[in-house]
Amino acid sequence: MSSSSRHSGADLSAAQDRFIAAWGQMGSTWGISRTMAEVHALLYILGQPLCTDDVMARLKISRGNASMSLRALLDWGVVARVHKRGDRKEYFAAEQDVWALTQAILRERVKREIRPVLGALYEIRELTGGRAPSGESERAQRLGEHNRRVDDMIELVRTLEQLSAKLTELPPDALRGTASALQADNDLGEER
């Protein structure tokens, strides 16, 4: 019995649907709307460009929703426009390299979430002065501790930002290398 004969044509389609559902679920626990994640999953798992109508039909969503989701995915840089000769429709294709994908997502999340928070933290820090308080009064004491806490948080967020910057600047291949190293390292650890 050949390996492929064990699977009917329905299997592929079913697997695609499950993949889309799983990815949609995942997305919704991350600030990405379920539909947007599903559209991305669809484009990724099919591996071929689709037009708005294809997406609408397969996911059973409205034209407006499909349009919005595709546009957002373009903004995130995880989906690209594709033009087909002799066809006026626009087609959309998902990034197929999962590491490049991860970098794009990371980059976007840093830009949207880390940066603004860091800005707010700096402003907050300035409210209570740039230097350690001089006095030894209880109030000076408390002010000092407060500033220490804000500074700690700033350091943390800055570090996360820098870590992300490092990761997003690396070529995707480098990340793949890191991944295997991590993998090997971990396997070793478990055998001990």
Next chain:
Amino acid sequence: MSSSSRHSGADLSAAQDRFIAAWGQMGSTWGISRTMAEVHALLYILGQPLCTDDVMARLKISRGNASMSLRALLDWGVVARVHKRGDRKEYFAAEQDVWALTQAILRERVKREIRPVLGALYEIRELTGGRAPSGESERAQRLGEHNRRVDDMIELVRTLEQLSAKLTELPPDALRGTASALQADNDLGEER
């Protein structure tokens, strides 16, 4: 003019409020409810244990909400119960080490989000067979590509999980070290 004299008592309180608001904002872009993030921010920035009524009063939220949020924070392991002698109330204190905090959050998110997705991906992978298809037909071809995509995604998610495991197992001090190294490295890069 001394440094501390430039700041009235109102400054500290205002800075605390702004910190709480910023943290709440941040939390809501991450699947954590705004109130839960605010309660955490309050306990962190005050640096002293508070009881349910204190939290209700300062954040102007209902008893039910305060109770739910505190319980969730306990589940996440970022807030601890504190008992005061001669007082029957329970008090709650936030983890003050921001690295330990980060580890707790990472651990919990992996448990809640990465694990289930990985499980789903394995199931999906099994729908289309454990081995590469033998034939060269178009269908076999497509099945092969589909499996490659699912496998890529599995590898990615596994790597993320392992990376997180590494980070959460390290003592917080080690992370602090990594952070400074990253910092120095980056500063160097910018001066070049």
Next chain:
DNA sequence: AAGAACTTTCAAAATGTTCTGAAACCTTGT
């Protein structure tokens, strides 16, 4: 420049999430 093909926008409706407040439930001291 008119028409056809396609895309984007937007206000209203559907859906989903969070919050409240009162009642039920524990737990401890007398």
Next chain:
DNA sequence: ACAAGGTTTCAGAACATTTTGAAAGTTCTT
């Protein structure tokens, strides 16, 4: 065992997000 003090639960209200579908906008072709 009761009462006082404290915590949790939960159904409904308030709030926020997402989706729809139709209208307006854009761009290409003839």
